[in-house]
Amino acid sequence: MTYGKAVREELRTPARELRRAIPDVYRGYAELHGATLRAGALDVKTKELIAFAIAVGKQCDGCxxxxxQGAVNAGATLQEAAEAIGVAILMNGGPGTVYGPRAYAAFGEFHTAAGGSTPTVTHDSR
Structure with missing residues (x-):
């Protein structure tokens, strides 16, 4: 099962239709998105990891x-993604433990597609 590419594909057509229906809203959002994620005191990778962790807390598969994908494109590692998810779990409790694994799987998909290593699973003996 995929959590990244499948969600983006599922939303592609309805998002395109809604964007055509309310183009000014989408233009405004795109401007806000670009201004917010542009490098400043925080680099793009850090901003994408913050947004990634918030997406887990908001339980938003599309986000x-x-x-x-944005974090991968900005050079984030699997470990950085895992630690950002850890912060989301801290701040969200149980729901973070459901959406965190989905987020890690999505990050792993994009990371592998970008030429990175595949996430490895280790089993705790406890």
Whole structure:
């Protein structure tokens, strides 16, 4: 099962239709998005990881997919993504433990597609 690419594909057509219906809203959002994620005191990677963690807390699969890919494109590592998810779990409790794994899987998909290593699973003996 995929959590990143499948979600983005599922939303592609309805998002395009809605964007055509309310183009000014989407233009405004695109401007806000660009201004917010542009490098400043925080670099793009850090901003994408923050957005990625917030997406877990908001339980938004589309946001998780978008910011997983954005974080990968900005050079984030699997470990950085895992630690950002850890912060989301801290701040959200149980729901973070459901959406966190989805987010890690989405990040792993985009990371692997970008030529990175595949996430490895280790089993705790506890």
């Amino acid at each position: 998780i997919a978008a910011h997983a």
